[in-house]
Amino acid sequence: MTRRTLLATAGGAAAMAAAQEPPKGAFFELRYFYMRNSKSNMVQRTTGFVSGGYAPAARRAGVGPVGVFSASIAPEAPFLLLLSGYPSLAAMQTSLEKLAADAEYQKAQAEYNASPDLAYVRMESTLFRCFPSAPAIETGPAPEGRAARTFELRTYESDNEGTLARKIKMFGEGEVAVFRKSGMQPVFFGEALVGPKLPRLTYMLAYPDMAGHDKGWAAFGADPDWQKLRAQPGYADAEIVSNISNAFLRPAAGSEIR
Amino acid sequence: MAGAPLARAAFAQGAAARKPGCYLLQHYGLQLGSQATRLADYLSKTYLPALAKVQSVPTLVLDAQLSEHLPTVTVVSAYASVEEVWSVRAKMNADKAFEDATDAWQGGAEPPFDSLATELLEAAEFSPALAPLNPQPKAPRVFEMRIYQTRTLKELRGLKQRFGDAEIKLLARAGAQPVLFGTTVFGSDNPNLTWMMAFEDTIAREKFSAAFAADPDWIKLRQQSLDRYGQIPSFRRLTLYRATDYSPIR
Numbered sequence: 001m002t003r004r005t006l007l008a009t010a011g012g013a014a015a016m017a018a019a020q021e022p023p024k025g026a027f028f029e030l031r032y033f034y035m036r037n038s039k040s041n042m043v044q045r046t047t048g049f050v051s052g053g054y055a056p057a058a059r060r061a062g063v064g065p066v067g068v069f070s071a072s073i074a075p076e077a078p079f080l081l082l083l084s085g086y087p088s089l090a091a092m093q094t095s096l097e098k099l100a101a102d103a104e105y106q107k108a109q110a111e112y113n114a115s116p117d118l119a120y121v122r123m124e125s126t127l128f129r130c131f132p133s134a135p136a137i138e139t140g141p142a143p144e145g146r147a148a149r150t151f152e153l154r155t156y157e158s159d160n161e162g163t164l165a166r167k168i169k170m171f172g173e174g175e176v177a178v179f180r181k182s183g184m185q186p187v188f189f190g191e192a193l194v195g196p197k198l199p200r201l202t203y204m205l206a207y208p209d210m211a212g213h214d215k216g217w218a219a220f221g222a223d224p225d226w227q228k229l230r231a232q233p234g235y236a237d238a239e240i241v242s243n244i245s246n247a248f249l250r251p252a253a254g255s256e257i258r
Numbered sequence: 259m260a261g262a263p264l265a266r267a268a269f270a271q272g273a274a275a276r277k278p279g280c281y282l283l284q285h286y287g288l289q290l291g292s293q294a295t296r297l298a299d300y301l302s303k304t305y306l307p308a309l310a311k312v313q314s315v316p317t318l319v320l321d322a323q324l325s326e327h328l329p330t331v332t333v334v335s336a337y338a339s340v341e342e343v344w345s346v347r348a349k350m351n352a353d354k355a356f357e358d359a360t361d362a363w364q365g366g367a368e369p370p371f372d373s374l375a376t377e378l379l380e381a382a383e384f385s386p387a388l389a390p391l392n393p394q395p396k397a398p399r400v401f402e403m404r405i406y407q408t409r410t411l412k413e414l415r416g417l418k419q420r421f422g423d424a425e426i427k428l429l430a431r432a433g434a435q436p437v438l439f440g441t442t443v444f445g446s447d448n449p450n451l452t453w454m455m456a457f458e459d460t461i462a463r464e465k466f467s468a469a470f471a472a473d474p475d476w477i478k479l480r481q482q483s484l485d486r487y488g489q490i491p492s493f494r495r496l497t498l499y500r501a502t503d504y505s506p507i508r
Contacts, residue, residue: 038489075326210463
């Protein structure tokens with residue numbers, strides 16, 4: 001066997017092994033269902049469809065992980081946030097085709113859409129690519145035998161694509177590592193590719209509870225590695241982040257991230 | 259629960275303090291960088307002392323922890339009346355030293371802030387007096403502001419009645435410290451009920467949230483309100499703040 005074929009075979013085996021692993025979501029979509037408290041049970045109907053209709057069908061179609069969250073403390077509520085992970089954009093296309101051909105899902109969707117009452121006010125969707133430094137969505141420790149975690153979603157807008165790229169680089173050069181060291185559990189770090197308010201990035205952290213949030217951020221702020229990183233030229237917040245927004249979320253039924 | 263005695267202390271204080279007539283809210287939207295430090299310096303060394311010199315107006319200075327825009331600093335002042343807002347403002351603006359210090363803050367290399375939005379709220383009759391806790395809390399408290407927007411004035415009346423008759427007591431019983439209840443007179447998102455409560459920390463807030471949601475009296479009250487006025491808060495906005503170290507009320 002020549003060196004060339006050996007390499008090709010090894011590469012092929014690695015690719016096959018990767019294909020057999022559960023999808024980790026190198027790309028993902030975040031979809032908001034913005035709702036209102038209403039007599040027609042908008043929230044219950046939408047949660048029922050997303051958790052009971054979409055989530056199992058998406059898993060059948062190879063989407064993964066699937067996360068479903070509701071607002072715990074958020075600037076605007078109520079909403080439902082749906083996370084759909086895909087290993088690649090080609091896999092996303094295949095999954096969407098499978099969903100379109102899934103009779104059970106089509107039935108659930110038709111029932112959901114058949115109500116004369118509004119199901120949501122509007123949807124908003126963004127397509128993300130995971131950072132090279134955190135290339136997969138992490139579903140976290142096994143959910144059996146523990147309480148659902150508290151999730152924080154944070155969005156950083158940047159003035160331009162150059163400063164956004166620098167902020168993403170900074171996450172890879174230590175910020176993500178400091179999160180882990182501080183006891184915070186990263187779920188994903190995504191660069192928004194298609195969606196409103198570009199350029200921006202959005203990331204999600206999980207904590208055992210709100211006390212874990214307070215403790216984690218206190219440890220993060222005091223960490224010497226973080227202090228060193230942020231003091232580097234060009235890495236000051238003011239130079240690379242133009243707006244921050246955040247929200248606390250709780251997992252809803254059907255969520256693989258809990 | 260830790261919050262309950264504090265809530266009672268706040269009420270006891272309030273009984274002695276003056277009744278609020280209206281609230282002036284000033285929301286400073288800031289850029290990351292030097293603006294926050296410069297604003298803190300201005301508010302603590304210039305604005306608050308100048309206000310105190312003219313009139314004792316209970317004031318909170320809050321730093322947003324959860325919001326659509328961070329950093330945001332919100333200044334909340336409880337005035338006895340709209341006339342007082344104007345007379346205090348006129349006296350402050352007539353002070354040359356205040357004007358010079360304000361110019362010095364605003365005249366830096368960068369603009370002093372990104373945006374400034376102000377609102378005038380009419381205090382609800384049941385809104386407690388804004389007063390410092392006695393004793394002062396060990397650490398600055400967490401404040402939660404909510405805006406419940408209604409479609410009609412009738413819904414707004416129903417919402418105010420629900421809070422004034424019973425909900426404010428249930429909130430305190432579950433561990434929240436009621437801070438203010440008002441409706442926007444000059445500002446956006448009308449009609450609305452804007453209200454605020456305080457907690458020792460975010461953990462106390464979490465405990466309150468669970469206790470309140472499980473309170474059978476609240477479940478009953480909510481249903482009565484639904485039956486009588488329909489689903490009222492058709493839209494809501496929420497901001498979580500922490501009091502700044504230099505806030506007169508923390």
